[in-house]
Amino acid sequence: MEVKESSNVELPQAFIDFLKKNGLDPSIYTAADSTPRYIRLKPGCEAYIEDIEAEINCKLQKVEWLPSFYSLPPHVQIANSKAYQEGKLYGIDAASGAAVTALDITPGDHILDLCAAPGAKLCMISELLGSSGTVTGVDVARHRLAACRTMLQKYALGDRCRLFVADGTTFSLLPVQALSNSKIYSESASEENLDTYKEWTSRRPWKERKKANKAQKNGNSQLVLQSQDPELIFYGLHSGVVGLSKSKLYGSGLSHHGYDKVLVDAECTHDGSIKHIQKFENWGWTTLQRRVLNAERIDNLNVLQLLLLTNGFKLLKVGGYLVYSTCSLTVAQNEDVVEQFLLQNSSAELLDIEAAKHWPCKSGKIQKTLRFDPLTSQTSGLFVAKFTKLCT
Numbered sequence: 001m002e003v004k005e006s007s008n009v010e011l012p013q014a015f016i017d018f019l020k021k022n023g024l025d026p027s028i029y030t031a032a033d034s035t036p037r038y039i040r041l042k043p044g045c046e047a048y049i050e051d052i053e054a055e056i057n058c059k060l061q062k063v064e065w066l067p068s069f070y071s072l073p074p075h076v077q078i079a080n081s082k083a084y085q086e087g088k089l090y091g092i093d094a095a096s097g098a099a100v101t102a103l104d105i106t107p108g109d110h111i112l113d114l115c116a117a118p119g120a121k122l123c124m125i126s127e128l129l130g131s132s133g134t135v136t137g138v139d140v141a142r143h144r145l146a147a148c149r150t151m152l153q154k155y156a157l158g159d160r161c162r163l164f165v166a167d168g169t170t171f172s173l174l175p176v177q178a179l180s181n182s183k184i185y186s187e188s189a190s191e192e193n194l195d196t197y198k199e200w201t202s203r204r205p206w207k208e209r210k211k212a213n214k215a216q217k218n219g220n221s222q223l224v225l226q227s228q229d230p231e232l233i234f235y236g237l238h239s240g241v242v243g244l245s246k247s248k249l250y251g252s253g254l255s256h257h258g259y260d261k262v263l264v265d266a267e268c269t270h271d272g273s274i275k276h277i278q279k280f281e282n283w284g285w286t287t288l289q290r291r292v293l294n295a296e297r298i299d300n301l302n303v304l305q306l307l308l309l310t311n312g313f314k315l316l317k318v319g320g321y322l323v324y325s326t327c328s329l330t331v332a333q334n335e336d337v338v339e340q341f342l343l344q345n346s347s348a349e350l351l352d353i354e355a356a357k358h359w360p361c362k363s364g365k366i367q368k369t370l371r372f373d374p375l376t377s378q379t380s381g382l383f384v385a386k387f388t389k390l391c392t
């Protein structure tokens with residue numbers, strides 16, 4: 001049976017039971033059908049605001065607490081607008097924007113996004129980074145990471161990014177310094193070596209594939225990656241990959257002291273995102289029960305979340321920042337994970353999120369952690385915690 005809990009949003013009984021079991025008040029979703037859509041306008045595109053408004057026949061409301069974010073009524077479609085098609089703006093919830101803002105990205109940072117797909121946060125990270133530093137995006141789902149690559153290309157934000165299909169609980173590649181333009185060209189020109197990454201193309205040239213096949217047949221192990229190695233599916237010209245040999249990329253040769261900033265936007269039950277839950281209306285509520293809300297899956301998720309957070313922290317440099325976020329609002333997937341992680345990692349410290357003083361969110365059950373929900377924040381639901389590393 002489907003129940004209407006004093007809102008226009010239909011919540012399936014299984015979801016209401018899940019909320020009650022997790023001590024979550026279903027009334028936070030009463031605002032879900034009036035929660036605005038959010039867009040982020042790429043820097044330098046402010047001059048197009050009036051054109052965009054004329055095109056979508058609606059005013060863009062500036063989000064006062066989050067630079068470059070604008071809200072729109074939930075029913076307004078932007079996908080057909082010229083500005084969207086030309087990559088001048090992209091859809092990203094304001095709470096997601098807040099999680100990225102909490103990273104305090106500064107130009108030159110080396111940033112790791114351990115659960116990157118489909119990539120709205122990665123796009124914002126890349127934008128904030130500007131013209132120095134690098135971004136490494138990792139995701140275990142190849143098709144989702146391929147969508148992330150498409151997004152980076154559409155918004156011309158991939159120049160400093162590399163994307164790896166890999167398990168974030170064991171990913172161990174450290175950042176590499178991006179080379180200057182002239183260095184890239186002199187190094188790649190001087191090495192007619194197949195083992196060196198040339199400029200990325202969606203398809204490797206025939207000659208290169210032939211050489212690689214031959215090397216594989218001859219058992220040249222340097223060129224043949226192990227199946228468990230992270231699969232590099234994209235890299236930008238200034239991502240630090242071009243001009244590098246495979247052994248250097250996959251080895252520890254160029255190891256740095258870890259990433260300056262790490263985002264662990266972990267896999268979760270997505271219960272904070274009513275739009276996600278509503279998709280199951282078409283897929284079937286029993287699918288929601290079986291695939292999302294079943295107890296065994298949730299136990300496994302909690303283990304995964306802790307492992308992702310622990311590995312992300314391992315790859316963080318001393319003094320760097322890590323943001324852990326989920327779009328679940330359950331304590332089990334958020335505060336409990338944070339608590340266990342802090343017990344196991346004495347070098348981790350929770351930090352206040354400075355910018356949050358002006359954000360419309362609540363404190364989590366652990367001090368310094370934050371919760372966005374549709375009723376309080378007029379955003380999708382999101383939990384955010386920020387850590388630093390005190391010592392190795």
Ligand SMILES: C[S@@+](CC[C@H](N)C(=O)[O-])C[C@H]1O[C@@H](n2cnc3c(N)ncnc32)[C@H](O)[C@@H]1O
Binds near residue numbers: 138167
């Ligand atoms: C909440 S989504 C991330 C959303 C993304 N940060 C964004 O802004 O678009 C969680 C992601 O974690 C990925 N994931 C699940 N298990 C993983 C693992 N073991 N390692 C890396 N990624 C994983 C999923 O494929 C999914 O894309």
